[in-house]
Amino acid sequence: MRQRTYELWYALAAMIGIALVYVPVAVQGVPRASGVFGHGLGIIGFLLMLSTETLYSIRKRTRGKAIGRLSTWLQIHIFTGIIGPFLVLLHSSWKFNGLAGVLMLMTAVIVISGFIGRYIYTAVPRTVDGAEVALRDLEGQIAQIDARLQALGLAARSIPAAPPVGGVGAVLGRWLHRWRYRRQIGATLKTLAAADPTSARQLRRLLDERFRWQRQIDSLATARRLLAVWHTIHIPIGVALFTVAGIHIVETLYYATFIK
Known part of the structure; x- marks a missing residue:
């Protein structure tokens, strides 16, 4: 049956490691979102969030021979879904006004929704490979x-x-x-x-x-229904999040390139 997983602990350890790098820099002054360090955090965070949104979904739809267990990809999905938003939070310079504020709010909603989804998901018995148990x-x-x-x-x-x-x-x-x-x-x-x-x-x-x-x-039946309802809510929120993120990126590039 399903094996014990540690992706939440790995994510916590990674967040602590990132904080140990961020805090000494922030002591000298909170890194600006438009600075090299802030931009780096934002880019890496966005790429992790993008991988969260795409890689696990692609793996679920892969037929025939696939790379890695579905359960392993789910753990990666959860890990990147925590670390990516954390990096984006640090990228924000703790300023939440305008479109960036809306983006952070939506990011918080999607992360909370993800935790709820994980909790419901674990109520459905599965094998080590992630398949449902009959x-x-x-x-x-x-x-x-x-x-x-x-x-x-x-x-x-x-x-x-x-x-x-x-x-x-x-x-x-x-x-x-x-x-x-x-x-x-x-x-x-x-x-x-x-x-x-x-x-x-x-x-x-x-x-x-x-x-x-x-x-x-x-x-079992209730958990399956809840998971289906959760998917109908979580996925549109994710699409909306990346739409807003795309607008934010285009806006940032526009002002950085044409307006100085």
């Missing part, structure tokens, strides 16, 4: 866990039932539901841990896995 495969995972629970002497029917949650709440509030379920089974596990710590740890892991698979089954 419902029967999810049910098969639960059956395997039930068999392992029985091997530990715990029947599936004796497992504390997770509180029923459906609709949007099952997708957006899944971490809260998991926390509540862990509290619900905490007393049973605590009693078992006193007698057999090893079995208690194994049981907790199995119950966590079973809860996760069951929640994914319960929320």
Whole structure:
């Protein structure tokens, strides 16, 4: 199934590294957007944002033999989608008036939308390659866990039932539901841990896995619908963003070339 990803941590590390370069320069005076340093930030940031908008989409539509896993391209998409806007923010010289201000506002909206989309995306179970997992495969995972629970002497029917949650709440509030379920089974596990710590740890892991698979089954249809709705909102915002960015670039080149 899907492997753990670290693109958010990589993005955070990259932002810290960029800040370590930017701050010493800014101490001497905030770099002007029209200066060499400011222009460099803007160009690199825009190129990263452009790659965010295009490369992953191209990879999704590639048929036959493709370069790299789709899940890897998604991680790159998320990474560049964070670092690009961050560089554009530094390029702005912290001035948000006029068209540049509108552009930064739209950039902030698209980044926030991206985080929401990623959260919804992770609610849909996928393989390591990024393909969706079929419902029967999810049910098969639960059956395997039930068999392992029985091997530990715990029947599936004796497992504390997770509180029923459906609709949007099952997708957006899944971490809260998991926390509540862990509290619900905490007393049973605590009693078992006193007698057999090893079995208690194994049981907790199995119950966590079973809860996760069951929640994914319960929320699968809703997650797919939410993801479809998110796409219909996110993509037009991205198109509008790059339209405004194009106008901003043309405007900048015009004033830099013809009006001095």
